[in-house]
Amino acid sequence: MPYVRIEITDGATYEQKLQIYKETTEMLQRILNKKPEYTFVVIEEVDNKSWGHMGTSVHEIRMREAKEREEAAAAGKT
Numbered sequence: 001m002p003y004v005r006i007e008i009t010d011g012a013t014y015e016q017k018l019q020i021y022k023e024t025t026e027m028l029q030r031i032l033n034k035k036p037e038y039t040f041v042v043i044e045e046v047d048n049k050s051w052g053h054m055g056t057s058v059h060e061i062r063m064r065e066a067k068e069r070e071e072a073a074a075a076g077k078t
Contacts, residue, residue: 001038002028009048009058017043 004024012020024041028034048058 004041
């Protein structure tokens with residue numbers, strides 16, 4: 001009985017989660033011949049302030065990237 005736990009930062013839509021459930025189940029069936037009725041996929045969303053990467057939080061990384069995009073867009077308009 002496969003149990004797959006996927007941890008992501010917040011922000012996935014319900015439709016995206018449905019696609020993850022479907023494609024993960026199909027992958028296990030195709031590669032390992034696991035029956036879909038015995039396959040469980042759990043998506044756990046972690047707040048991006050609680051997910052660290054490169055010595056900071058994903059929240060800070062996203063804020064910095066958004067600021068850089070805004071500055072680049074403003075520079076392109078002048």
